[in-house]
Amino acid sequence: MKFDRRAFLRLGGAACLPLLVPGVRTWAIDEETAATAALGDRVLIMVELQGGNDGLNTVIPYRDERYKKLRPKIAVPNSRVMDLGHHLGMNDAMAALGESWDAADACWILGLGYPKPNRSHFRSIEIWETGSDSDENLTDGWLGRLIASAEGDPKRAADGIVLGGGDSGPLYGDSTRVIHLENPIQFTRQARAVPDIAHGEDARKALEHLLEVQTDIKRSAKVIEEKRSSAPDLGIQFPQSKFGKRCEIAASLVTAGVPCPLIKLSHGGFDTHTDQQRRHPQLLRDLAEGLAALRSALIASGDWGRVLISTYSEFGRRASENGSQGTDHGTAAPHLLLGGQIKGGFAGAQPDLGTLQKNDLVFTTDYRQLYATIEQQWFQLPANPLVSRGARPLSVLREKAP
Amino acid sequence: MSRIPTILIPMIRILMIQIPVRAGFESSQYFEVARSAPLLARGWSWLLSWLLPWLLITTLVSASDSPVMPDAPVVDKEIASPIGIEGARHLLGRTIFGAPLDQLQQYSSQTREQAVDRLLETLTTTTVTPLPPWASLTPSNIQQQRGKTEQSRMAFQKSVRRWQGELRGWWARELISTPSPLTERLVLLWHGHFTSELTKVRSAQAMLKQNQMFRQFGSGDFRQLLHRVALDPAMAIYLDTRRSTRDKPNENFARELLELFGLGEGNYSETDILEAARAFTGYRIDQRSGALRQIRRRHDAGEKTVLGVTGPLTGADVVDAVLAQPACAEWISRRFWTEFISPNPDEMVLKKWAEQFKKNDWSLRSLLRVTLLSEAFWAEDSRGSLIKSPVDLVVGTIRSFQIEGAPAGQALRTISRLGQQLFDPPNVAGWPGGHQWIDATTLLGRRQFLANEVHNLAVLNKMQHLADRDTPAPDEDPAENPEMMAPEMMAPENSPEMRVQRELPRRVKARERRRYMPLVMKELEQMWQSLGDDSSSRSLSLQQWLLPFKPVGTVVEMGSMRNRLGSVLLDPTYQLK
Known part of the structure; x- marks a missing residue:
C-alpha cells in the first residue's frame, strides 16, 4: 500500500532494466522516437468488468476433462458452449457477439495476468489501472500516462470520458482532463449553468485552478453539445440493461464525432462467489448484447474502423469452484478486443489446467502486453516505459498502419 | 481609551438589530440545539448572553492594556485590534468548517489571541452521537x-x-x-x-x-x-x-x-x-x-x-x-502549516515552531495555538488560498446554515461522491487534497450540492425539526451519556440503528418539498432581514460571512434571498477557504 511519486520517478530508471517477465523485453528509449506523437482520431473504449470476471466460464476449455473435474457443479455444459476452435468455446450467453466472431473483428487474448498475483479487489484493480508490478505502487493510471506522453489536442472535448459512475481508474493522471457523465444531456445542462469567468489578475493558485477547471467544463460541454446536435440517429436498438444504456451513450458520443480518445465504461457484479450458474450468464449476456449493439451502431455510422474496445478486470477467478456454487478470487483471465481493425481469433495462450498454482491459473501473457498493443499499434505511439512498462505488443491488428 | 467606542459601535449595532428578532424565541442552550434547531431559529438569545459579558471583558481588557504598560513595545495594531467578520470567517473556516453568522459576529469583536484561545477552549475528547x-x-x-x-x-x-x-x-x-x-x-x-x-x-x-x-x-x-x-x-x-x-x-x-x-x-x-x-x-x-x-x-x-x-x-x-x-x-x-495556513510552508518558521513544540512538551494544542496565531495564518495572502475539502464544503455549509437536523447519510453520500470517502482515504498517504479535490466531475458535483441538494437538506432538516417537536424528548438524553447506550437498554426508536435507518440518503418527495420549502424560504428571508439595515449592507455581510474575498462571478443584487444566497454559494470563491 504505497503511494508513490517516488516509485513513479524511480520507475524511469527501473524500466531500463530487463524485466524478468514473459513477453517483456529489455528497454532503451530512443530519444527521437520518444518525441510526442498525436493520437489522431482513434478511440479506445475500455470496459471494466467489476468484481473479477470468471474467465474459465467465459472462454471455456470445454474439451478438457480437468475443467469439469475442477467445477463439478458450475462447469458450463457442452450444450451451452459455442465452439471457437482450438478446443475452446465461448459461453453461449455471449451469443450476441457470434456475428462479430464470425466477421473476425473480435479477438480473445488468453491468460492475461501478472507475476505474484494479488487477490484483493482493491489492490489488484489498482495494479491493472496503473500498470504496476505486483509489489510496486504507482499513482497515475496507465492511460493517464499515455495521454501525457502524446501530443495534446486543444480541440478535444476531454482526454477521457467515464460513463456511468466509477472513478477515472486507468485514465487518472495529473494532466488528463477526464469528464464523468451519467448522461450527456444532464452534463451539458449542468455545464450551461456554470458561468464564464475569465481569470482575473488575482494570482491565488487555488482560484486559478478552479477557474481553469470551470473553463474545461464549459469547453467540453460546448463541444459535446455541438457535435451531438448534428448527429444522425442510427436507429439501432440498445438493450435496456444498465450496461446497454452506457453503451448507447458511448455510441452516441463516438458517432457524433465528439473528439475524445478515451472512453471508460463499467459493468458491475462479476464478484460471483455464489450462485454462479444463474448470475454469470446474465452478466455475460448484458455485456455481449451491449457491445454487439455498440458495434452495430459504429459500423452503421462508419466509425468502426477507428474504434477499439477492450475489456479488463482485476483478476480471473479460482480454477476450482467453491462450496456455494461460485468461485473465489483468482488470477489470470482472457479479455476481449473488438474493433474494425482487429484481426479475429486468439492471442496469448490458454493457461494449462494441469499446472495450477495454489489452485489458480498461471498467467501466460503479461497484462501490459495488452497495454503495449494499444499504445504502439492502436495509437501508434513510440513505446514508452512509463506506459507499457517494456512489454511487447501482441499481433492482433489487421494491418500495421503506415 | 479612545479605542473603546470604536469596538463598541458594531456591537451596539448588532444588539439593536437583534433585540426585536429575539423576542419570538425561547431561550435554549447552544449544545442542546446544535442538532435540530431550524435555520436561524436559535442563537440570538445565547448570542446575547455571551455578548454582554464580552462587551465588559473587551472593554476592560482594552482599557487596561494600553495605559498600564507604557513601556511595552509597540504592539502591532493588527494584533491588538478585533479580527472583524472577515477575520472570524477566516479563523472559523479553517478550523471548524465554517460557522453561522452569529457565531462569526461573536468572534469578530475579539483580538486574534482572544479568538484563538476561545476556540481552543472548545476542544474536548468526547462525542455526542451515541455509539453504534x-x-x-x-x-x-x-x-x-x-x-x-x-x-x-x-x-x-x-x-x-x-x-x-x-x-x-x-x-x-x-x-x-x-x-x-x-x-x-x-x-x-x-x-x-x-x-x-x-x-x-x-x-x-x-x-x-x-x-x-x-x-x-x-x-x-x-x-x-x-x-x-x-x-x-x-x-x-x-x-x-x-x-x-x-x-x-x-x-x-x-x-x-x-x-x-x-x-x-x-x-x-x-x-x-x-x-x-x-x-x-x-x-x-x-x-x-x-x-x-x-x-x-x-x-x-x-x-x-x-x-x-x-x-x-x-x-x-x-x-x-x-x-x-x-x-x-x-x-x-x-503538517499543521499545510493543513491550516497554505500549501507553502516557510522553512525558517517551521524550525522555530518545532523548537517551541518540543519546549511545550509536544502539546498539539499549543502547536495549534502557535499556528493560528502566526503572522502567516493571518496574512492577506493566505486568505482563500486553500481549496475546501468535501467535508469542509458539505459539513461547513450544513453547520453555517444550521440545518444539522438533515440526515447525515445524505451528507455522507455527497461527501463521498465529491471524493472523500470517510474511513477510506485513497491510500496510505491520505487524501492528497489541494488542487486534486477539484476536477470537472467534482466541481459540477459541488455546484449540484450547492444549487439543489442543500435546499433538500434544509427541507429534511425542517421536517426532522417539526417531527422532534411533536414527539416529546425522552427523560434521559442519550447524547449526554453514551455509556448508557448498552444495546439491551435502548428503546428501539432511539437506537443508533434506527437513527441510521432514518438517516439513509433519500430523495425529497415533491409533496414534501412543496410543503416545507415555504417554511425554509421564510426563514431565509428572516435571515436576510437580520443581515443589515439595507439591501447593500445585507449583501455585503452575506459575502463577508461566506466568501474568503471578493466574489469573482456576478452576485445577484436583486430578488429573493434564495437567489442572492445561490449566487454567493455558487461563486467559485465559496470553494476556497
Missing part, C-alpha cells in the same frame, strides 16, 4: 457471529458491511452535530495523517476505536499519540504489523512510520526501515480484548540500530527514536 450498538464487540464476539455454515457466513458478511456503513454514518453525524467541531477537525487531520482504510481493515470496530483514539490524543501530547498509533489494532491490520514475525518481518508499518507519519523522506535510510521492521515484530491482536499485544517468541529481540539508537529495540523504542529526531517536530509542524 456493535461498537463494543470484541474480535472473539465477532468470530462467533461468523458461524460455520455457508449461510451464517453470508449473513455475517452482510452485518460487516452494515457496520461499515453505520460507522461512516456515525462519524458524519458527529461532524455535523458536534458542539466541538475543532475536535473533529483534528480527528479528520489525524485520520488523513495516520491513515487506515476500512476496505482493508474491514473491522468497523477497530476503525471506530482508532477514530476515538484520535479524539482522545489528537490535541494532547504528540508523543503519546504516536505511541498509540503504533499500538493501534486497525493500524496493525492496515500496515501488517499483526503479521510481522521474527522470521518474516514486514516493513510496511516501519516504512510509513518513518516516511509519512514521523519524519518525512530524506530523514532516514533504508537500513533504518529494515531494522525498525525487526523491532515491530511479534504483535498479535488479542481476540478477547481487541487490543494489540506482543508475543515474545515471535518478536525479534536481537540488537538493532535505528536512527542511531542501538540495542534490543522494541517498537516503542523505535517510536522514541523517531521522536528524538529533529525532523519529527518539524514534520508535524509542516
Whole structure:
C-alpha cells in the first residue's frame, strides 16, 4: 500500500532494466522516437468488468476433462458452449457477439495476468489501472500516462470520458482532463449553468485552478453539445440493461464525432462467489448484447474502423469452484478486443489446467502486453516505459498502419 | 481609551438589530440545539448572553492594556485590534468548517489571541452521537457471529458491511452535530495523517476505536499519540504489523512510520526501515480484548540500530527514536502549516515552531495555538488560498446554515461522491487534497450540492425539526451519556440503528418539498432581514460571512434571498477557504 511519486520517478530508471517477465523485453528509449506523437482520431473504449470476471466460464476449455473435474457443479455444459476452435468455446450467453466472431473483428487474448498475483479487489484493480508490478505502487493510471506522453489536442472535448459512475481508474493522471457523465444531456445542462469567468489578475493558485477547471467544463460541454446536435440517429436498438444504456451513450458520443480518445465504461457484479450458474450468464449476456449493439451502431455510422474496445478486470477467478456454487478470487483471465481493425481469433495462450498454482491459473501473457498493443499499434505511439512498462505488443491488428 | 467606542459601535449595532428578532424565541442552550434547531431559529438569545459579558471583558481588557504598560513595545495594531467578520470567517473556516453568522459576529469583536484561545477552549475528547450498538464487540464476539455454515457466513458478511456503513454514518453525524467541531477537525487531520482504510481493515470496530483514539490524543501530547498509533489494532491490520514475525518481518508499518507519519523522506535510510521492521515484530491482536499485544517468541529481540539508537529495540523504542529526531517536530509542524495556513510552508518558521513544540512538551494544542496565531495564518495572502475539502464544503455549509437536523447519510453520500470517502482515504498517504479535490466531475458535483441538494437538506432538516417537536424528548438524553447506550437498554426508536435507518440518503418527495420549502424560504428571508439595515449592507455581510474575498462571478443584487444566497454559494470563491 504505497503511494508513490517516488516509485513513479524511480520507475524511469527501473524500466531500463530487463524485466524478468514473459513477453517483456529489455528497454532503451530512443530519444527521437520518444518525441510526442498525436493520437489522431482513434478511440479506445475500455470496459471494466467489476468484481473479477470468471474467465474459465467465459472462454471455456470445454474439451478438457480437468475443467469439469475442477467445477463439478458450475462447469458450463457442452450444450451451452459455442465452439471457437482450438478446443475452446465461448459461453453461449455471449451469443450476441457470434456475428462479430464470425466477421473476425473480435479477438480473445488468453491468460492475461501478472507475476505474484494479488487477490484483493482493491489492490489488484489498482495494479491493472496503473500498470504496476505486483509489489510496486504507482499513482497515475496507465492511460493517464499515455495521454501525457502524446501530443495534446486543444480541440478535444476531454482526454477521457467515464460513463456511468466509477472513478477515472486507468485514465487518472495529473494532466488528463477526464469528464464523468451519467448522461450527456444532464452534463451539458449542468455545464450551461456554470458561468464564464475569465481569470482575473488575482494570482491565488487555488482560484486559478478552479477557474481553469470551470473553463474545461464549459469547453467540453460546448463541444459535446455541438457535435451531438448534428448527429444522425442510427436507429439501432440498445438493450435496456444498465450496461446497454452506457453503451448507447458511448455510441452516441463516438458517432457524433465528439473528439475524445478515451472512453471508460463499467459493468458491475462479476464478484460471483455464489450462485454462479444463474448470475454469470446474465452478466455475460448484458455485456455481449451491449457491445454487439455498440458495434452495430459504429459500423452503421462508419466509425468502426477507428474504434477499439477492450475489456479488463482485476483478476480471473479460482480454477476450482467453491462450496456455494461460485468461485473465489483468482488470477489470470482472457479479455476481449473488438474493433474494425482487429484481426479475429486468439492471442496469448490458454493457461494449462494441469499446472495450477495454489489452485489458480498461471498467467501466460503479461497484462501490459495488452497495454503495449494499444499504445504502439492502436495509437501508434513510440513505446514508452512509463506506459507499457517494456512489454511487447501482441499481433492482433489487421494491418500495421503506415 | 479612545479605542473603546470604536469596538463598541458594531456591537451596539448588532444588539439593536437583534433585540426585536429575539423576542419570538425561547431561550435554549447552544449544545442542546446544535442538532435540530431550524435555520436561524436559535442563537440570538445565547448570542446575547455571551455578548454582554464580552462587551465588559473587551472593554476592560482594552482599557487596561494600553495605559498600564507604557513601556511595552509597540504592539502591532493588527494584533491588538478585533479580527472583524472577515477575520472570524477566516479563523472559523479553517478550523471548524465554517460557522453561522452569529457565531462569526461573536468572534469578530475579539483580538486574534482572544479568538484563538476561545476556540481552543472548545476542544474536548468526547462525542455526542451515541455509539453504534456493535461498537463494543470484541474480535472473539465477532468470530462467533461468523458461524460455520455457508449461510451464517453470508449473513455475517452482510452485518460487516452494515457496520461499515453505520460507522461512516456515525462519524458524519458527529461532524455535523458536534458542539466541538475543532475536535473533529483534528480527528479528520489525524485520520488523513495516520491513515487506515476500512476496505482493508474491514473491522468497523477497530476503525471506530482508532477514530476515538484520535479524539482522545489528537490535541494532547504528540508523543503519546504516536505511541498509540503504533499500538493501534486497525493500524496493525492496515500496515501488517499483526503479521510481522521474527522470521518474516514486514516493513510496511516501519516504512510509513518513518516516511509519512514521523519524519518525512530524506530523514532516514533504508537500513533504518529494515531494522525498525525487526523491532515491530511479534504483535498479535488479542481476540478477547481487541487490543494489540506482543508475543515474545515471535518478536525479534536481537540488537538493532535505528536512527542511531542501538540495542534490543522494541517498537516503542523505535517510536522514541523517531521522536528524538529533529525532523519529527518539524514534520508535524509542516503538517499543521499545510493543513491550516497554505500549501507553502516557510522553512525558517517551521524550525522555530518545532523548537517551541518540543519546549511545550509536544502539546498539539499549543502547536495549534502557535499556528493560528502566526503572522502567516493571518496574512492577506493566505486568505482563500486553500481549496475546501468535501467535508469542509458539505459539513461547513450544513453547520453555517444550521440545518444539522438533515440526515447525515445524505451528507455522507455527497461527501463521498465529491471524493472523500470517510474511513477510506485513497491510500496510505491520505487524501492528497489541494488542487486534486477539484476536477470537472467534482466541481459540477459541488455546484449540484450547492444549487439543489442543500435546499433538500434544509427541507429534511425542517421536517426532522417539526417531527422532534411533536414527539416529546425522552427523560434521559442519550447524547449526554453514551455509556448508557448498552444495546439491551435502548428503546428501539432511539437506537443508533434506527437513527441510521432514518438517516439513509433519500430523495425529497415533491409533496414534501412543496410543503416545507415555504417554511425554509421564510426563514431565509428572516435571515436576510437580520443581515443589515439595507439591501447593500445585507449583501455585503452575506459575502463577508461566506466568501474568503471578493466574489469573482456576478452576485445577484436583486430578488429573493434564495437567489442572492445561490449566487454567493455558487461563486467559485465559496470553494476556497
